[in-house]
Amino acid sequence: MKPIFRPVIMAAGLAFAAASAQAEVLRFATWDxxxxxxxxxxxxxxxxAAHPGVTVQVEAYGDGYDTKLAAGFGAGDAPDVMYMWNFPAYAPSLLPLDGYLAGENGLDMADFAAGLLPYARVTNEDGTASTLGIPAGYTTFVTYYNKDMFDKAGVPYPVEGWTWADMRAAAVKLAKPDEKVYGYGVDGNPDPYDFETYLWSNGSSWISADGKTTTGYLNAPETTEVFQQFVDMVKGGEAVLFGVGDNGSYRELFNADKLGMVISGTWPMPDFEAAGKNFGVVGLPSFGGKPVHSNVGISSLSIAKDSKQPDLAWEFVKFYASPEAVAMRKNDIPVLNSVAKAQGMDTNPKFAPFLAMLPGADGNLSPAFLRNANWGRAQEVVAEAIQQIYIDQDGIQAILDDAAARADKALTK
Amino acid sequence: MKRPVAAPARRFSSRFHAGAVAPYLFVAPWVIGFLAFTLGPLLFSLYISFFDWPLVGEPQFIGLQNYTTIITDDADFVRSLKVTLTFAAMFVPANLIVALLLAMLLNQPMFASGFFRAAFYVPSIISGVALVTIWSWLLSHEYGVINYMLSLLGIGQINWLGSPNWAPVSIVLVSLWSVGATMLIFLAGLKSISKELYEAASLSGVGKIGQFFLITLPLLSPVLLFNLVTTVIAAFQQLTLALLLTKGGPVKSTYMLAMYIYDNAFKYQDMGYAAAMSWLMLLLIIALTVAIFKFSSMWVFYETEVKGEKP
Structure with missing residues (x-):
């Protein structure tokens, strides 16, 4: 693929260089x-290098990404190309890419991992849908387990198709609460976006499919069940609650052989590797055999509607989606099936579970923020309710009922 | 009659004489900065508070709707206001007392007082972010040094940042770290109190505590008033610590007004709403300041005035 691709890029680059003799600056904002x-x-x-005369100004906004980006749009000084996840919130300022995708200088989407595409599509007011971003990298959620701890406790490693009952049985065997050694780590302050993974896997969600209400979803029995299970795990001493009052992270616990299992995306893997941990990766456990659905954390690339050089920006976005660039991203999972295959990820035991966790393209399970543009305020209510549940460790249904009422009000603001 | 032409001409030229322009040039950077970066945005924020002003998309004029929604239909506003008032009720007295005690300590003639003065002031110039990082380690539940020291005293672990009851206390504790500016102003006030007054009081047999209440406090009261007003304002504007140390949590127990305004602006991108809330906060601070000044005549003594009944 590479030898064919390269000259195309070069040709495009020369065309641009010819069109404007002066150096062009393309601004690209990232949260990385x-x-x-x-x-x-x-x-x-x-x-x-492939586009002489073009300078790409990489702007790293870091933790303050959304604030900085929002301020940039507000001031009419947005970057040309930017990382994007919250498409509904920024939709009015983003350039729909469907024209480019279908055009002469288009992009073949067939090689993209199918489950990713619905995340970057929004439904317009007139009922049509627009593609506002092209995926650049992603991660699903998997279980990391500390092999040394399993070996020491004589517990067999988890296997694909396991359940939360299996997980809890293993955690009980691994845990030694008086030595502050735990089988599993429960995040006391999770991102509700990530947490929806568990709700989906137990047949629930934060919000109705039409995005109108959280009542009957956020406070559904299936939602309560999920929280009750995590609270029981903490109460039973098999799991440690982190993220409440401590800045120590589960990564340190895992690296110190004090944590047997934890659920996360690709993020902690470089840490575990650097610490030389002997760890394994397995898919998410199911709730009593119900189908498992992982949420997906995706970095997509979007173009600002007001960009003065949309064609060059599109060229850049296209390059990001090229096998050459996708292969360079080492800290997440390749968005192109061909690259994942070329890197042997489908057979590598540390990466195959990430691919297996990727949902199909049916889009039936879309995250709450895609279902209602006002989700931001409602999510605050949800995040607060989750904290309350882990602090009180009791009265879960009442907390969720109250949260559903308040979240519904927030949706109308 | 002949009109005196020369005089106005001379006045004109002298007005634009280099010597007359120079002072304005010197203050210009500040004045321009003030107009461009303080007064301008201030007035603009008043303007956009009458709009539904999203960061992306078209602003829409909605009159007073932002204000009425905030006052009549925003439970989070009321809640964050309560959190702010609770914080102020703890922070203001604690800040003033600690600053005054430190200032009195530094006012004693002692070895290396210059060093201590600098040492107590240094935390005030440390960036809030660094401060928060240090304190989040100190206050950590399982691994923090404060809980370790408490355990040596036989006191059980306190979940400083993870419990809704303790988190506001932790914020007060951390904000006391930057008590330096208040302390310095107190110290300057203490220095200006004449030593003879204390000598006279000693000769009359008034003890140290009596001297504090009869001499120090009354003569320091104008300084106290100043510090009280600035501390109240600082309490209402507290954002850094809540934002970085506790992120407003747990369970919104440290979710202060300034943070709610910040979230409305940059998280929910509702600039008009956030601006309206800022102006309500300003009105509130003005009202409080006016109230403090009104009641101050009861307890503030200026050296020039004579209050009959009081000693």
Missing amino acids: SNESLEIQKAIAAKFE
């Missing part, structure tokens, strides 16, 4: 930091 940021810079440098 550290190694991931270095990868972005390397990809941008590759693009520059």
Whole structure:
């Protein structure tokens, strides 16, 4: 693929160079930091090399990404190309890409991992749908387990198709609460977006499919069940509650052999590798055999509607989605099936579970923020309710009932 | 009659004489900065508070609707206001007392007082972010040094940042770290009190505690008033610590008004609503300040005035 691709890019680059003799600056904003940021810079440098006269200005906003980006749009000074996840909120300012996708200089979407595409599509007021972003990298949620701890306790490793009952049985055997050793780590302050994974897997969700109400979803019996299980795990001493009053993270506990299992995306893997941990990766446990659905954390690339150089921006976005660039991203899972295959990820036991957890393209399970543009305020209510549940560790149904009423009000604001 | 032409001409030229322009040039950077970065945005925020002003999309004029919604139909506003008032009720007295005690300590003639003065002030110039990082380690539930020291005293672990009851206390505790500015102003006030007054009081047999209440406090009262007003304002504007140390949690127990305004602006991108709330906060601070000044005549003594009945 590479040898064919390269000249095309070069030709396009020459065309641009010819069109404007002067140096063009393309602004690209990312929330990545550290190694991931270095990868972005390397990809941008590759693009520059293929497009003489073009300078890509990589702007790393880090933790304050949304604030900085929102302020940029508000001030009419937005970057040309940017990382994006919250498409409904930014939709009025983003350039619909359908024209480019279908055009002469289009992009073949067939090679993209199918489950990713619905995340970057929004439904317009007139009922039509627009594609506002192209996926650049993603992660699903998996279970990491500490092999040394399993070996020491004589517990067999988890296997695909396992259930939460299996997980809890293993956690009980691994845990030694008086030595502050735990089988599992429960995040006391999770991102509601990530947490919806458990609701989906138990047949619930935060919000109705039409995005109109949380009542009957946020406070459904299936939702309560999920929380009750995590609270029981903490109360029973098999799991540690983290993220409440401590800045120590589950990664440190895992690396110190004090935590047997934890559920996360690709994020902690470089840490575990760097610490030389002997760890395994397995898919999410199911709730009594119900189908497991993982949420997906995706970094997509979007173009600002007001960009003065949309064609160059599209060229850049296209380059990001090229096998060459996708292969350079080492800190998440490749969005192109061909690249994942070429890197042997489908057979690598540490990566195969991530691919297996990716949902199909049916889009029936779309995250709450895609279902209602006002979800931001409602999500605050949900986040608060989750904290309350883990602090009180009691009266879960009442907390969720109250939260559903308040979240519904927030949706109308 | 002949009109005196020369005089106005001379006045004109002298007005634009280099020497007359120079002062304005010197203050210009501040004045321009003030107009462009303080007064301008201030007035603009008043303007956008009458709009539904999303960061992305078209603003829409809605009159007073932002204000009426905030006052009549925003439970989070009321709640964050309560959190702010609770914080102020703890922070203001604690800040004033600690600052005054430190200032009195530093006012004693002692070894290396200059060093201590600098040492107590240094935390005030440390960036809030660094401060928060340090304190989040100190206050950590399982691994924090404060809980470790308490355990040596036989006191059980306190979940400083993870319990809705303790988190507001932790914020007060951490904000006391930057008590330096208040302390310095107190110290300057203490220095200006004449030593002879204390000597006279000692000769009359008034003890140290009596001297504090009869001499120090009354003569310091104008300084106290100043510090009280600035501390109340600081309490209402507290954002950094809530935002970084506790993120407003747990369960919104440290979700202060300034943070709610910040979230409305940058998280929910509702600039008009956030601006309206800022102006309500300003009105509230003005009202409080006016109230403090009104009651101050009861307890503030200026050296020039004579209050009959009081000693």
